[in-house]
Amino acid sequence: GLHQHFDALPATAEALLVEATAELLVPEEAMGDYFHALLLDINGWSSWVAYLRWQSKLAGGSDNAMHQLLAIRLAWELVLWRHQETKQQDTITALSQEWTQQFSQLSDLLQQHRQYQEPAWVWQQAAEVAFQQATQESLLTPAPVIPAVTQRPALQAVFCIDVRSEVYRRALESQDPSIQTFGFAGFFGLPIEYAPAGASYTRPQLPGLLAPALSVSESNDNKGVSHRTSKLNRQARWSAISKVAPAAFGYVESLGLGYAFKLLRESLFGLDNGHPVNTVDGVDSHYIISNCNTVLDTSAQAELVAGILGAMTLTDNFATVVILAGHGSSTRNNPHAAGLDCGACGGQTGEINARVLTQLLNKSEVRSALADEHDIEIPQDTRFVAALHNTTTDELRYLTSLPTGTEMIQNWITAAGKAARRERAGKLGVADKNSDKGIMERSRDWSQVRPEWGLAGNACFVVAPRSRTAHLNFAGRSFLHDYNEATDGAKGYPVLELIMTAPMLVTHWINMQYNTSVMDNDLYGSGNKVLHNVVGGNIGVFEGNGGDLRIGLPMQSLHDGQQWMHDSLRLSVYIAAPGKAITDIVDRHEVVRQLVDNDWLYLHRIDDTRNEIQRLYKGSWSIVI
Structure with a gap:
């Protein structure tokens, strides 16, 4: 008999809210608490709708989906109430009394709950x-007295403020006194959205509380872009085919044997296909930065970079090599992978941000504008290098090439990774002597439910x-x-x-x-x-x-x-x-x-x-x- 009650509901959310609160005798002063309780009853979906509303407000719009969701949830209350009245008239009076009493008791119940807590x-x-x-x-413990380093640092490296970077920074700094590290938000101060080559969408590369102010795309004449475009298109087509409901069973029937081989390969060998999210396949791309479809000129690029360097506290005494290290997590078969990537990059890796800022800082015309307009002199022999810190394995992967003659830097990076892995091995239950092999295997194991501890x-x-x-x-x-x-x-x-x-x-x-x-x-x-x-x-x-x-x-x-x-x-x-x-x-x-x-x-x-x-x-x- 429920269908007839649903058929009788008002056609709009507004009308339903008015009718339901009147019939359910909800006092006006208790409506906020009652509606909140209804939404907490479906907290997951309420949270998703709240996210959509947040995104809409960032874009300058509005969203009434929460209003609609509340009406849907309240409709069930009203329908079940009417159903109870129809089917069990002998109990409805007692139920009605208990229902109305709860509103007058609410403040006392909340006070009791506070006292209990x-x-x-x-x-x-x-x-x-x-x-x-x-x-x-x-x-407040005094830092050890170290003679002031007047000479130029041998290496500077900028990492995200993420707690996992703290371990790696200590490990890297311990390699040599001439190494200097910095902590900065992992999106590197770039308020950007990124349009991957060949994709029909953009993705935010900045904290969720900010709206993108700039757009980043790749130049069409980039080497390798056309190959990546066709690869993305193929992946999108296969993904669409596999997820269409009528085709799903046929898809499994047709490709089941192929997947059986893949499952066997992953289970026995754990082959690593690289970072599964946001990679740019090693292509040294050229990025175009725009504001409202207008490409930023050199002066605007220099102004953007000057603000970032100032916030980094890196405006002088530049090393010959400055690494800008975004971060991401390399895990397999993990729906929660975004929770292990960069929170400052909206759950993406920091790869694109590191690449874009590196490109800007290596431009001779931007450096000239920095010197002329912002009094920031970057030496001609300073090279900025984009990198990605893999927080699962504590490897640092270069996204742009290191200058020649920097073998010592590579030795420091390798040693720092080993030291960081040794420190993390105990919490992961990996024996210290097997820390390198054990941690690497965890990152490639598709059955591993604890590849790393993230920000725990x-x-x-x-x-x-x-x-x-x-x-x-x-x-x-x-x-x-x-x-x-x-x-x-x-x-x-x-x-x-x-x-x-x-x-x-x-x-x-x-x-x-x-x-x-x-x-x-x-x-x-x-x-x-x-x-x-x-x-x-x-x-x-x-x-x-x-x-x-x-x-x-x-x-x-x-x-x-x-x-x-x-x-x-x-x-x-x-x-x-x-x-x-x-x-x-x-x-x-x-x-x-x-x-x-x-x-x-x-x-x-x-x-x-x-x-x-x-x-x-x-x-x-x-x-x-």
Whole structure:
């Protein structure tokens, strides 16, 4: 008898919301809580619709899909209520009384829930304070006295602020005192969307909270572009054929034996076909950067690059080789691969961003404009090299060629990779003596559910010169962003404002994704990875054959079978900058103020003059150590 009730529903979402709330006797003051509860009941799909709304707002549009989804969910409430009235009239009176009473009891229930949670919050904060005390003591530990390096660095390398880069940076810096590394957001400050050659789509290569301001495409006369275009087209056609419902069974029947060979090959030999996402097949492409279909001229390119170099704190004393290392993860048979790639690049690898910025910095005309218009002199013999840090294997793959006579640099890179793998081997359950072979095999094993631990363990974000942290071992738990307060302060702290309104928000997002996936994996995580089925190509996963869309991280990314690999600690931010500059930025940005004052994260400043650390909370600074 349900069909007749559905047939009687209003034709529009607006009319249904009015009719349902009236018939279900929902008080106006309780509607927000009631609607929120309905959406949490289908939290996965609600989250997907919220993402669509977010994207629409970034593009300057609007989206009422959440309104529609709420109406659909409310329609089920109304239909089941009417069905109950029709079929069980003897119980509807008692049910109606219980239904209406819940709204008047809501505030008391919430208060009881808060009281019940109070002990847990005490333990939560105690765990965070314990972590902070150890971190703060290390930050105030004097750095070892090292003679000032007046000569030119032998190598400079810029990595993403990702916590996995912290391990590799330490390993690389330990190879030689003349090596200098920097931490910077992995999209390298390029607010771009990228149109792959031969593809009919563009993809964002920047943090999710920003809208692309520039477009990047490849020149049609690039060597290898036509080959890659035809390859992409073939892949797209086969993918479309395999996913059309009527053709699916015939596709399997026809190509089953071919896939059997592939399955056997992967199972027995684990052949590695390279990074499965976003590769450009080693082609040294030429990229065209446009703003509203107008190609950027040399002056505009130099202005873009000058801002990036300033934010990197890399404006002088350039090495002969400067590596710009994006990052990505090399895993097989992994629907969650994007969660292991670069959060600053919108879940892509940082390959395109590294290539584009390298091209700009190696252009002689851009360098001339930098010198003339921005007072940034890049020596003629300095060469920028694009690279990709594979976070699963800790290999650094060059995307553009190294200059000749740099064998020592290659030796340093190789040794750093081995050292980083040895450090990570224990957490992965790989014996130290087998760390190289074991970790490489994990990245190629299509049955491996834990190829790497991603950003598990992340807990703090340090914004300071590298000299303040180079002597410290954060064990892959800290995001590290280089920052020079003296240079930035002379200009009114524009770099600090950018860091606090972009990288700090993204690191908070990552931190909360891990925290909530551990705290309540049923609601905010995606359960058992082994049971996942991909939905709609890239929407998400089901755990099994249906149910709600699963969001967040799977258990295998958080737990090793014996213990949690991530402690749910809210992000602790430490900034080496004056208190007034930080406070002014918080006051100007409501979202940042809400994060600080509503206990989503801890915001501290490092005061070198007094050798103390202070915390900003609800407009006031207090000394914590």
